Amino acid sequence: MDVAVVVFTSDLRLRDHPALHAAQRAADAVVPLFVRDRGVDGAGFATPNRLAFLADALTDLDAGLRERGGRLVVREGDVVEEVCTVVRDTGAGEVHLSAGVSAYARRREERLRAALEELRCPLRVHDGAVTAVPPGAVTPAGRDHFAVFTPYHRRWRESVRDAPLPAPRRIRVPDTAKGQGPPERGAVTGVSPGVPRGGETEGRRRMTAWLRSDVDAYEERHDDLAGDATSRLSPYLHFGCLSASELTHRALRHGGTGAEAFVRQLAWRDFHHQVLAARPDASWADYRPRGDRWRHDERELTAWREGRTGYPIVDAAMRQLAHEGWMHNRGRLLVGSFLTKTLYADWREGARHFLRLLVDGDMANNQLNWQWVAGTGTDTRPNRVLNPVTQGRRYDPDGAYVRRWVPELAGVGGSAVHEPWKLDASKLRAGGYPAPLVDLAVSRDRFLTARHRE
Template sequence: MTVAVALFTSDLRVHDQPVLHAALRAADQVVPLFVRDDGIHRAGFDAPNRRAFLADCLASLDAGLRERGGRLVVRTGETVDQVCRVVRETGAHEVHVAAGVSGYALGREERLREALTGLRCALHAHDAVVTALPPGRVTPASGDHFAVFTPYFRRWQQEGVRAALGAPRSVDVPRVKGEEPLRRAGVAGVSPGVPEGGEAAARERLTAWLRSGITEYGDRHDDLAGDATSRLSPYLHFGCLSAVELVHRAGRKGGAGADAFVRQLAWRDFHHQVLAARPAASWSDYRDRGDRWSTGADTDRAVEAWRQGRTGYPVVDAAMRQLRHEGWMHNRARLLVASFLTKTLYADWRVGAEHFLGLLVDGDLANNQLNWQWAAGTGTDTRPNRVLNPLTQARRFDPRGSYVRRWVPELADVAGAAVHRPWRLPEPERAALDYPDPVVDLAAGRDRFLRARGA
């Protein structure tokens, strides 16, 4: 009997799973394989929140495969070494994997291809598994990638995504050793509000979102207190849901809300195609603005206050506390706190990106790093010197202060608009709050940034 390996990476699902489908077409038996990669651990990318969510994902994927007569084979070590071991043990003649865009994924694919060649085993890397469109599918006439979202999105809409695949009816797995997936209970340091991971939970959440949330998404997705976003980003990051399937299902719903949601999926593709073309942008400025980021003891104290949600600006602090508790943050809040760090405090965007990667369940290099650069003005933003004022943002997107009161309990009893400016409360009411004064004057911070940029 012929054997192929379906190597799972960021595509932990059985629905619309091109890697698994291709492996099943290529051989009589398939080894569904996931490798807990030592390299990812050494690089620091397996933060506790993502590790716990991943454990749920692996358990759910294993359950989905067992429903079809198969199982998930899990190994620990270097991916290339472990894949080659499975190939030797089973006599597999093909390995199928989703194409990646990060420098790490591309290097892993190159090493794997070289090693498998020596074993007379072919490697097939499949596009449109992690994203709706492959990174290189839509390109401008004058270059290798689009650097501005709007023209990219026009072409993205014209291109159209592939058809979604159904889940396979059966998966025949040869006899091969593999560890059972770890459960979340074995992971320490997890934020208390991290949701359940895995394809089953993802599909349940998606069904509920399409039934009752997507219609109003266009009008309400920036509403901080309303929490009207899909919260599907962690499931997209781990591939528990297919971006292709989401585009199709949202399109069938139709309407302004569905259009706005699909636009966000296109933003995700946009960032992947930027990183695929410029892998160094994961830690280097996509567009160097000549910044000499602020350093020193005062900046260090302000940055630490930002991390802890103690800046004295309630909407900023609410967002940072949400991140610490849930491993997730509302998208509008992400833009706000990133602008505050990089422009009002004039701290290096990499400091913020690293903190986010330490906590976000959906923290991947393409979206996290390039969104941080967008906010810092070193990325693809066409208005790189815009500064988001947290007070203006709070009045617009949390007008009643409900989001602030939810996450900053010190201010739960502050009435009206004063919740966004507690430093203006009269004494002794202000002193009784146990809430810090602002770490920076907004006008002074904005002026410092604009002077540094020469704007």
């Protein structure tokens, strides 16, 4: 009996899965394998919010496999050692893996390939599981990646794959494949209260509902903080519970200006993956150094992390992050600009905090979005500074988003909530709301002076 192993990583689904599809075509039996990788734990990615979502995703994946006669084989340890053990135990003739773009994913692939060569078992690496268009599939003349989004988007749009691959009907798993069952979400401690349920089933339910009823208004409403009119599909894309290719395909088939605007955001996601694939050091090093001498004020950093800066729109977004493990995209821009340009603190401080809490936190989108807003990445206007008061009035005009997340201001009506320092103290709840951490005009001048110092 021919056996192939599929190593699941950031591709926890059965539909539109190139590696699984190829393994089933190549062998009579398939081992669907997930390794709880100690290296990932050591790199700081195994945070409570992501572990809870991961437990849901693995449980759902196992259930889907069992419906098809199979099961998920879960092991724990060094990923290379565990894969090799499964290969030896089952006599597998080849291993299939979805391509990654981070430095860690590349090292994992290199180590795995070298170890499998000693077992005379080839490693087959497949594109198309994480992004809609694989990194490196479209490049400008004479360069290995696009550094500007607009020309990338034009080429990307022409390269999106057609119809997604179907889920397998049956999966035969050899009895010699030994492992544990999926982890339980309830065993994870320290999870934010509002973290959503993970898994392909939930992701597909949300995707279908989004495309059926909400995507048409996306272009007009995507910056409406209180309206919460974004898809909230990013955690399912991050864990691969949904295929970016299938989501793009279905949105384009739906059609309309809202769907086109939404697809543009999916292209941004792929754009960051192709940048990181070409420049893996951009995970922590400035993509475009500006000579910054970042300030480090622990009091200010703590206030920012806790959502107590005295600027309500910033604080609301930071408290949403702490509660849900997710933040509205407009909120991400605002808190990022406030940290890196108003406080003039290192973007890596913000990236680390986001990675501790975000369910959708990954190296490509988290780090490169932080670099974009800090002006050290691909932004063509690196010195722009977002004013949290004017931004709050524009994207939360009646203050509903702020009042939802900052209960100290729940009794303040209208847009006055964005400048609470102008209110009579009696309008604020007992205990009050903090005074502004910094003066916006002074901070803006400090940032611009520092940036132009060189």
